[in-house]
Amino acid sequence: MITLRPVERDDLHPLFRLKVTAEQDGWVAPNEFTLAQAPYETGAYVFAIRNDDEIVGLLAMIDFREHAYVMEGEDREAANLWRLLIGADHQNKGYGRAAMGLAFDWARARGNPRFGTSVVPENAAGLAFYRSLGLEPTGLIVDGETVLSRDL
Incomplete structure (x- = not known):
């Protein structure tokens, strides 16, 4: 069963060992970077994705209502998928897909009306994945990434 649990101390080494495929390298930050950066990002929440007791990935969210660095044009009411890495x-x-369903549930439970993320335009598989979950391009480009959104 897939679950999202806030990252704990004992999760660090298993999360550090997870890497993406060579093709995906450069499209998502390594888990070490996300875990080091998260304490300095207001509104950040970082979860270990578990299949039963095995850590299979990392999912990081930023609630833009709590975030001090929302960029021009970004949706200040959205829960934003900041990072997703499946080993x-x-x-x-x-x-x-299961982790994203749980992320939508997390955002809904917090009262976010919308959910967003961004993807490197060259990452066709990532774009197709997010679109299959109902996220659609907004037309906004932030830091060179295509912004996607959906209502919750």
């Missing part, structure tokens, strides 16, 4: 050995098993 290469765990991909194509439905873990990312």
Whole structure:
């Protein structure tokens, strides 16, 4: 069963060992970077994605209502998927899709009316994945990434 749990101390080494495929390298930050950066991002929440007791990925959210650095044009009411990394050995098993469903539930429970993320335009598989979950391009480009959004 897939769950999202806030990252704890004992999760660090398993999360550090997770890497993406060579093709995906450069499209998502390594978990070490996300975990180091998260304490300095207001409104950030970082979760270990677990399949039962095994850590298979990391999901990080930013609630833009709490975030001090919302950029021009970004939706200040949205929960924003900041990072999603499923380890290469765990991909194509439905873990990312299940984790995203839990992320939508998390955002709804917090009262966010919308959910957003961004993706590197060259990442066609990532764009297709997010679109299959109902996220649609907004026309906004932030830091060179295509912004997507959906109502909750």
